[in-house]
Amino acid sequence: MTRYVIVGNGAAGVSAAEEIRSLDPTAALTIIGGERHPMYSRPGLAYVVINEIPDRQVIARQPEWYREHAIELVHATAARLDVEARQVRLSDGRGLDYDSLLIATGARAVPLPYPGHDLDGVVYLDTLDGTRELLRRAKRARRAVVIGGGITAFELAEGLAHHKVETHFLVRKDTLWSAVFNAQESQVLADRMADHGVRLHFRSEVAEVLGDARGRVTGVRLTSGEVLGCDLVGAGIGVRPQIEWVRGAGIEVDKGILVDEFLQTPVPDVYAAGDCAQVWDRWTERYTLDSLWPSAVAAGKIAGRNMACDQPALRATYIKGIPFNACLLFGLHVTAMGQLGGGRNAAEADVVQHISRGSSEIWANTPHAYASAWSGSGTNSIRLALGGKRLMGALVVGQQTLADPLRDLIEWGTDLTPLRADLERGGPDLSDRVLRFWKLARLRRSPDFATSVHQGVWE
Amino acid sequence: MNLLQRLFGPRLEPTSYGAPAPDALVTPDPTRCVQCGICGFNCPVGIPVRDYACRGRIVDDLRCVQCGKCVEVCPRGTLRWTRPVSGLEGINPAEAALLLAEFAEDGS
Numbered sequence: 001m002t003r004y005v006i007v008g009n010g011a012a013g014v015s016a017a018e019e020i021r022s023l024d025p026t027a028a029l030t031i032i033g034g035e036r037h038p039m040y041s042r043p044g045l046a047y048v049v050i051n052e053i054p055d056r057q058v059i060a061r062q063p064e065w066y067r068e069h070a071i072e073l074v075h076a077t078a079a080r081l082d083v084e085a086r087q088v089r090l091s092d093g094r095g096l097d098y099d100s101l102l103i104a105t106g107a108r109a110v111p112l113p114y115p116g117h118d119l120d121g122v123v124y125l126d127t128l129d130g131t132r133e134l135l136r137r138a139k140r141a142r143r144a145v146v147i148g149g150g151i152t153a154f155e156l157a158e159g160l161a162h163h164k165v166e167t168h169f170l171v172r173k174d175t176l177w178s179a180v181f182n183a184q185e186s187q188v189l190a191d192r193m194a195d196h197g198v199r200l201h202f203r204s205e206v207a208e209v210l211g212d213a214r215g216r217v218t219g220v221r222l223t224s225g226e227v228l229g230c231d232l233v234g235a236g237i238g239v240r241p242q243i244e245w246v247r248g249a250g251i252e253v254d255k256g257i258l259v260d261e262f263l264q265t266p267v268p269d270v271y272a273a274g275d276c277a278q279v280w281d282r283w284t285e286r287y288t289l290d291s292l293w294p295s296a297v298a299a300g301k302i303a304g305r306n307m308a309c310d311q312p313a314l315r316a317t318y319i320k321g322i323p324f325n326a327c328l329l330f331g332l333h334v335t336a337m338g339q340l341g342g343g344r345n346a347a348e349a350d351v352v353q354h355i356s357r358g359s360s361e362i363w364a365n366t367p368h369a370y371a372s373a374w375s376g377s378g379t380n381s382i383r384l385a386l387g388g389k390r391l392m393g394a395l396v397v398g399q400q401t402l403a404d405p406l407r408d409l410i411e412w413g414t415d416l417t418p419l420r421a422d423l424e425r426g427g428p429d430l431s432d433r434v435l436r437f438w439k440l441a442r443l444r445r446s447p448d449f450a451t452s453v454h455q456g457v458w459e
Numbered sequence: 460m461n462l463l464q465r466l467f468g469p470r471l472e473p474t475s476y477g478a479p480a481p482d483a484l485v486t487p488d489p490t491r492c493v494q495c496g497i498c499g500f501n502c503p504v505g506i507p508v509r510d511y512a513c514r515g516r517i518v519d520d521l522r523c524v525q526c527g528k529c530v531e532v533c534p535r536g537t538l539r540w541t542r543p544v545s546g547l548e549g550i551n552p553a554e555a556a557l558l559l560a561e562f563a564e565d566g567s
Contacts, residue, residue, distance in 0.1 A: 011494070044495025047534060053500050060494040060509065293493040297513065326491050328534035335536070400536050404488075418562035440558040443550055 002027045004307060005088055005096050007078045008104030009033025010042070011293050012274025012300035014061055016102050019304030021069045027308070029070065030096060032088065034077040037128055038063055043293050045131045046152075049159025055132060078105070081249040083267045100269045100307045103246060103257055104300060107239035107275035107291055112147065116209030121217030122233045125156050137232055138163040144232035145170060145220050147206055149177060152236035154189075154329045160234060161196045168228055169193065170204045170220075180336050185397055188379045192330040201228075209233055239291060241276040254278055256289050261317040263303040271307055273299040273318075281320050283339060290320055322393075322410050326403065332379065335403040338393030338410045340385050382406070382431055386423065389415045402431055405438035414441045485523065485530060486541040489515035498529035498538060512537050 004020050006013045009031050017031055033039075037059065044058035066073045074096070080089040081101075088096045109126040111117050123134045138144075138159070143166045146157040153169070154177075161167040175186035176193075190200055208221045219229040241256040251265050252258040256278035259265055263273050274296035281288040290299070302318045309315055326335040380398030384391055384406070390413050394406040409416070416423065422433040443449055489512065498508035504522045508529045511518045518529075518538075530538045550558070 041494040041496065043493035044497075047495050047497055052532075052534075053495065053497055057496040057500045060496065060513070294490045297489070297492075297494075321490065324490065326535045333536065403536065436558060437562055439550060440555075440562055443555055443558065 002308075003097060003099045004029045004102075005098035005100075006031045006102045006104055007088060008102075008106055008274065008276070009035070009037075009039050009073065010104065010106045010274060011039075011296035012106070012277075012303070013102065013104035014039045015297045015300030016104065016273060016304030016307070017069065017071055019301045020308045021071070023305065023308040028072075030072045030074060031066075032074045032076055032078055032090070032096070034075070035127060035129065036075050038066065038073070040128050041293070042126070045125055045128065046155035046159070048131055049125065049134065049155065050162045055128065055135075058128065078245050081246045081251070083250050083270060086269070098269075101271065102300075102303050102307060103243075103251075103265075103270065103272040103276060104274045104296075104303075105242040105245070105276045106296075107241045107289075109152075109235065110238045110240050112206075112209065112233070112235045112237065114206050114208050116211055116217075117235075119209055119211040119217045119233075120215050121211075121231055122209060122235055123156075124235050125152055125159070126239075134159070134234075135163070138165055141165045141230075141232045143230040144168065144234055145206075145228055145230045146234040146236065147220075148234075148236035148238070149179070150236065150238070151325070151327050151329070152239075153234070154193075154236075156234035156236050157193065157198050158196060158330050160232065161198050165232065167198045167234075168230070169198050169200050170206060170222075171200060171202045172205050174202055176200075180340055180395065182383065185381060185383070185395065188381070188397060189329060189332060189334075191379075192332050196330050198330075239275065241278075241289065243276050254287065258287060261319075262306050262315055263299060263318050264306065269307075271303045273303040279318060279320050283320075283322060288320075292323075292325060294324075295320065322407065324407060326400075333396075333398060333400050335396045335400060336393075337395075337403075337407050338385065338391070339387070340383075340393040340395055382434070384423065384434075386416070389417055391416060402434060405435055409434075409438060409441065412441065412445065480540075480542050483525065483540040483542045485511075485518040485527075485538050487512035487515055487518070487537050488539070489513060489537075491535045491537040493535060495534070497532050497534065501528045501532045503528065508538070517541075 002024065004027055006016055013031055017029055020029060039061040040058045041060050047053050048055045048058060077091040078088050079091040082089065086098055088098065109124040112122060123137060124130050144160045145168045146153055147170055149172065157167050157169045175181060175183055176189050193200060205223045206220050207223045209217060210219045210221055212218050217231055217233055219227050220233060221227050243253055243257055247253060251267055251270065256276050257265060257272040258278050259272050261280060263271050263277065265272060275291045278287045279290050299318050302316045306315045322338045324337045382402050383395045385393035391406065391409045396403045396406065419433060419437050422430055492512045494509055494513045496509045498512060499506065502508055503526060504524055506518065506520045506522055508518060530540060
């Protein structure tokens with residue numbers, strides 16, 4: 001009987017377990033989870049913080065699910081991997097033998113890199129227990145400072161403001177989320193944040209978190225010397241794969257665990273998937289981290305299949321999709337997809353950000369010439385990043401009608417030449433034209449289309 | 460593939476949010492789902508919508524009263540109303556001819 005061990009009780013681990021169980025009904029299947037909860041939705045924590053759902057609602061698999069699938073859930077932390085002995089060593093000293101191993105330990109919030117980062121009152125939106133702690137503290141706190149430039153920092157600020165904590169949001173640059181937003185998009189979100197009572201401090205960077213004699217947060221000191229008093233510091237500066245425990249085990253590690261298209265490491269019978277894995281990205285042509293929940297679900301399923309599949313021909317390959325992230329920030333829907341900021345190199349990324357309108361050059365056949373077209377009215381906007389004749393990336397703010405059509409156009413690699421005049425003009429009509437063009441593109445891809453033209457349906 | 464997809468084929472045309480046609484069903488896009496559970500929490504009849512959404516299965520639960528609450532509350536746009544369509548992606552020949560003329564290669 002094969003012994004499968006999955007280290008990690010998150011999206012990738014659970015999805016792999018489901019797949020393994022469906023292919024191998026009798027195998028021994030163990031999931032090791034460091035937190036004392038069944039699998040829960042970490043992205044869902046943002047909605048717990050704004051009281052959209054009670055905390056128990058983020059539990060995505062109940063304890064019965066593990067029983068029904070005959071999965072042994074071990075609440076422990078993996079401390080060391082011995083690939084020679086084929087054993088995972090747990091922090092409590094126990095050893096678990098495996099025939100096939102999946103590393104799905106995910107990623108954790110990066111601690112603040114400033115003095116005072118370990119003071120009592122520095123909070124993260126990272127785990128269920130951490131979120132409960134954050135909510136407890138938010139009840140008593142009067143003032144909070146949020147540090148970080150991306151989605152998690154926004155979610156932290158929204159949550160704290162929701163609990164009537166006076167929330168100050170620090171931004172290093174002149175605009176919000178500058179890796180993704182242009183100035184107009186930043187302004188739309190800034191207005192929303194102000195509506196929710198969040199105070200924005202642009203061009204502000206923390207030098208130190210300040211505390212009292214009892215080790216509790218009392219404020220932050222900025223690089224300018226200014227001191228902002230507060231009793232909570234919310235940190236959302238990014239995540240880092242949890243892979244320290246496999247270092248030295250003979251597994252190739254870069255930013256994450258390097259895996260091939262089968263999500264397998266070069267070590268026999270050792271796989272990795274989810275936030276801790278570094279996978280091939282055909283869009284940037286390099287190995288990258290793929291830290292998105294739906295990606296982890298998809299990758300876990302493929303890793304599980306390959307682990308349980310004894311026929312090489314039936315193995316599945318993981319193809320990383322275009323980066324796609326939909327979120328709801330202060331009531332504003334934002335979907336970012338494809339190459340918007342992170343192009344092949346930094347210079348091109350800047351071009352994408354700063355050319356505001358298309359020019360004829362975008363139609364030249366150089367594949368890496370980027371330009372963008374923008375269309376917006378009120379707080380709704382779309383921004384398209386073009387590479388040659390194709391769509392490389394898009395940002396949809398507010399109304400989301402175009403989110404799926406734009407993703408299709410990127411994935412299909414549709415030639416946008418018929419839209420050339422519209423893209424160069426930009427403006428309010430662009431959205432409607434893109435939608436109609438997508439309808440046609442979809443029609444052309446329909447298997448019935450060729451036959452219907454042949455039969456003269458269109459005449 | 461579930462029963463409905465086998466009966467009607469996989470092509471489904473979105474209808475507008477909150478105003479479903481009588482034959483409209485809540486259909487998830489699993490590539491958006493983060494399994495947060497807001498959908499099921501808001502379901503007035505207690506359908507475990509998340510279990511459908513995260514597996515990309517159409518919510519064909521007989522208890523569904525088509526209120527559209529789950530579609531409305533999903534923060535990631537995972538859930539849509541769709542209905543079975545026939546023919547060319549639900550586009551009729553007249554509209555298709557218009558689209559073809561509008562984006563003719565030799566046009567504007």
